Amino acid sequence: MLRWVLIFLVVAIIAGILGFSGIAGAAAEIAKIIFFIFIILLAISLIGSFLRRNRR
Template identity: 75%
Template sequence: MLRWALIFLVVAIIAGVLGFSGIAGAATGIAQILFFVFLILLVISLIMGAMRGRG
């Protein structure tokens, strides 16, 4: 999932440089959403791993 966030980030940067503001905005939004989803899943995974390790 982090890979997709990075791909959309690169697409947004390239589109922004070339002047496609609509595409850049959409790709930036998608990359941002995927990044936060990945971050939430990471935190959940760390919490579950810590709880499993204590038992």
């Protein structure tokens, strides 16, 4: 998932440099959304592994 964030970030940077502001903005928004989903899933995974470790 983090790989997709980096791909969309690179697309947004290249599009911004070339002057395609609409594409750059859309790619940046997609990268931002995927990044936040990644952070939420990471937090859930860490909390789940912490709770599972304490049960044993």
